[in-house]
Amino acid sequence: MNKSPHSEEELLGLISRELPPPSEDVVNGIGDDCAVIRPSGKKGVMELLKTDALVEGIHFASDTPLIRIGWKALCRPLSDIAAMGGTPLHAVVTVAAPSSWGNTEWRALYRGLGKAAREFGVAIVGGETVRSPGPTFISVALTGAVAKQNLRLRSKAKPGDLICVTGKLGGSLKSGRHLRFQPRLAEGKWLAGEHGVTSMMDLSDGLGSDLPKLARASNCSFRIAPDSLPLHRGCSVKEGISDGEDYELLVTVTPTLWPALQGRWSKASPDLPLSPIGLMISPKEFPTILPRGFDHLTPLAS
Amino acid sequence: MNKSPHSEEELLGLISRELPPPSEDVVNGIGDDCAVIRPSGKKGVMELLKTDALVEGIHFASDTPLIRIGWKALCRPLSDIAAMGGTPLHAVVTVAAPSSWGNTEWRALYRGLGKAAREFGVAIVGGETVRSPGPTFISVALTGAVAKQNLRLRSKAKPGDLICVTGKLGGSLKSGRHLRFQPRLAEGKWLAGEHGVTSMMDLSDGLGSDLPKLARASNCSFRIAPDSLPLHRGCSVKEGISDGEDYELLVTVTPTLWPALQGRWSKASPDLPLSPIGLMISPKEFPTILPRGFDHLTPLAS
Numbered sequence: 001m002n003k004s005p006h007s008e009e010e011l012l013g014l015i016s017r018e019l020p021p022p023s024e025d026v027v028n029g030i031g032d033d034c035a036v037i038r039p040s041g042k043k044g045v046m047e048l049l050k051t052d053a054l055v056e057g058i059h060f061a062s063d064t065p066l067i068r069i070g071w072k073a074l075c076r077p078l079s080d081i082a083a084m085g086g087t088p089l090h091a092v093v094t095v096a097a098p099s100s101w102g103n104t105e106w107r108a109l110y111r112g113l114g115k116a117a118r119e120f121g122v123a124i125v126g127g128e129t130v131r132s133p134g135p136t137f138i139s140v141a142l143t144g145a146v147a148k149q150n151l152r153l154r155s156k157a158k159p160g161d162l163i164c165v166t167g168k169l170g171g172s173l174k175s176g177r178h179l180r181f182q183p184r185l186a187e188g189k190w191l192a193g194e195h196g197v198t199s200m201m202d203l204s205d206g207l208g209s210d211l212p213k214l215a216r217a218s219n220c221s222f223r224i225a226p227d228s229l230p231l232h233r234g235c236s237v238k239e240g241i242s243d244g245e246d247y248e249l250l251v252t253v254t255p256t257l258w259p260a261l262q263g264r265w266s267k268a269s270p271d272l273p274l275s276p277i278g279l280m281i282s283p284k285e286f287p288t289i290l291p292r293g294f295d296h297l298t299p300l301a302s
Numbered sequence: 303m304n305k306s307p308h309s310e311e312e313l314l315g316l317i318s319r320e321l322p323p324p325s326e327d328v329v330n331g332i333g334d335d336c337a338v339i340r341p342s343g344k345k346g347v348m349e350l351l352k353t354d355a356l357v358e359g360i361h362f363a364s365d366t367p368l369i370r371i372g373w374k375a376l377c378r379p380l381s382d383i384a385a386m387g388g389t390p391l392h393a394v395v396t397v398a399a400p401s402s403w404g405n406t407e408w409r410a411l412y413r414g415l416g417k418a419a420r421e422f423g424v425a426i427v428g429g430e431t432v433r434s435p436g437p438t439f440i441s442v443a444l445t446g447a448v449a450k451q452n453l454r455l456r457s458k459a460k461p462g463d464l465i466c467v468t469g470k471l472g473g474s475l476k477s478g479r480h481l482r483f484q485p486r487l488a489e490g491k492w493l494a495g496e497h498g499v500t501s502m503m504d505l506s507d508g509l510g511s512d513l514p515k516l517a518r519a520s521n522c523s524f525r526i527a528p529d530s531l532p533l534h535r536g537c538s539v540k541e542g543i544s545d546g547e548d549y550e551l552l553v554t555v556t557p558t559l560w561p562a563l564q565g566r567w568s569k570a571s572p573d574l575p576l577s578p579i580g581l582m583i584s585p586k587e588f589p590t591i592l593p594r595g596f597d598h599l600t601p602l603a604s
Contacts, residue, residue, distance in 0.1 A: 002404035011431060014405060018412035020420045026392070026427055035427035037392060041344050049427060051394040051443050057435045090328070090339055092353040094441045102304035103316060110320035118322045125328055125337035125351060129313060133359045134436020139396045141353050141443030 031217070032154055033080040033202055034144065046151050048086045048144035052077040056135035066105055068179040069138065070112020076204070077142040078120055078183035079247045083202035085192020086146035088122045088185070094139040096132035109138075120185055150192040152200040157218035157252035161198050163278040164251045169207060170235030172245040181247045188249055190268055196257030206244035214250060221285055224278035252280055333519070334456055335382040335504055336446065348453050350388045350446035354379040358437035362481075368407055370481040371440065372414020378506070379444040380422055380485035381549045385504035387494020388448035390424045390487065396441040398434035422487055452494040454502040459520035459554035463500050465580040466553045471509060472537030474547040483549045490551055492570055498559030508546035516552060523587055526580035554582055
């Protein structure tokens with residue numbers, strides 16, 4: 001019988017078994033926000049590589065303005081570079097579009113891509129355009145770099161670390177924020193320069209799906225205080241946990257270093273909150289029960 | 303009125319105008335086989351970046367075995383790295399597949415990708431899997447490296463250069479060769495190490511479409527001797543020119559250096575022909591009339 005993979009992780013396992021073992025220069029392969037490569041001949045710098053795709057009917061509606069789709073297509077992998085503390089460098093873009101597209105559609109899509117490229121200092125150096133007999137499909141591959149000591153993996157959180165998020169959560173799809181979000185590149189770079197930050201990840205699938213991934217990668221469990229979630233106006237705790245597409249940073253911080261870090265953050269980013277929302281704990285101590293049953297979580301003592 | 307771009311080049315022009323000017327480290331942006339980047343802190347090495355996509359119904363039929371599609375998906379951008387004289391390094395793979403795919407389909411596709419990765423020393427370091435509401439779509443982004451002095455661009459051919467191709471041309475689709483071709487990585491690297499080789503390009507769209515691109519990039523025209531085309535058994539000259547998907551290398555060579563180069567090639571690659579098929583000429587001298595009217599071409603004096 002031809003079974004289906006039950007989860008993204010099962011699929012990744014299945015895929016990885018068909019591939020040759022990664023070469024020695026691969027610090028981090030399939031499974032983190034970006035692949036991390038130790039380049040030969042460049043000391044102290046790590047290369048980042050990421051690909052991300054948007055499919056019409058899955059990631060955007062057919063009537064979404066193409067300029068917004070272009071923006072989102074580049075900003076999504078930029079958010080992954082941000083989560084590694086990295087600087088984006090070069091992008092290649094593949095577009096499969098219906099043959100009905102004329103100059104207007106191509107221009108609008110690339111105006112959105114170009115806007116994001118200008119804003120975040122990315123060079124779009126190539127790509128491919130093909131005809132799609134079905135939905136529009138946009139794939140962006142992005143390279144980046146990060147100083148070795150600033151690299152933040154999702155596997156380095158420790159029991160006892162504070163869990164924090166940048167910005168606010170929830171309602172991204174219904175508000176249209178998913179089409180105009182700002183990848184947290186400056187913030188990711190700043191946080192990666194802080195000793196106290198042990199791990200980072202970007203919130204694309206939603207806290208309820210992403211935090212368990214970070215926890216598993218770090219062999220930890222976690223406890224969230226639902227009352228402490230920074231929510232967008234009009235959003236419930238459930239929406240803040242489950243909506244997804246927030247593109248905020250999920251960060252773990254050594255608790256003793258938090259007060260000083262919080263002070264510096266307030267000066268560096270006065271307009272963007274960095275909110276503690278819970279604790280990483282021992283994997284034995286507590287099950288990872290998000291996204292279902294989040295209301296059964298024991299609130300943190302405040 | 304919403305016009306459509308009349309050609310790939312018109313579309314590239316239109317797209318490029320929407321993008322910020324490339325950063326200083328971009329040696330070659332949109333328009334060659336790969337993007338070429340001069341990395342900071344690495345002397346004498348250029349980075350290569352390429353993306354390439356396969357769409358069901360355009361690049362492969364729905365009943366093509368997935369293991370062959372996986373092979374082709376990685377080998378196509380490998381052929382572009384070959385055309386730059388480069389060594390492939392790392393790949394990320396995006397797959398949009400119907401929700402009906404089970405373990406068998408995923409395994410088969412990745413077995414083909416893995417086979418090519420093993421054969422040509424590529425590390426597949428990440429990617430994305432999404433559901434497609436339409437055709438299957440596979441996009442591969444690939445990085446590579448090339449020694450600065452070995453980089454071969456399609457813009458460096460000169461009038462008087464011999465035009466050569468590796469292997470044989472024609473019939474790739476009808477014979478199924480397009481699903482099991484060998485990217486000419488070893489040959490591309492070898493040729494790039496030769497002084498006499500002035501430019502290289504891979505033949506993906508067919509000689510009749512690709513040679514005019516190389517000629518335009520080099521501000522040359524060309525003259526082909528149809529009788530000299532190395533054809534696969536059963537293929538006509540027209541098929542050798544127009545079929546496409548040959549994935550052989552198109553190479554231009556300084557004529558005075560050709561005899562010695564030819565001798566060395568025969569020893570290095572005794573099983574693969576390297577055939578002179580024509581001459582680059584001054585752009586004033588002769589129009590680039592391939593693929594139409596190739597039978598009106600003046601044969602080379604032999």
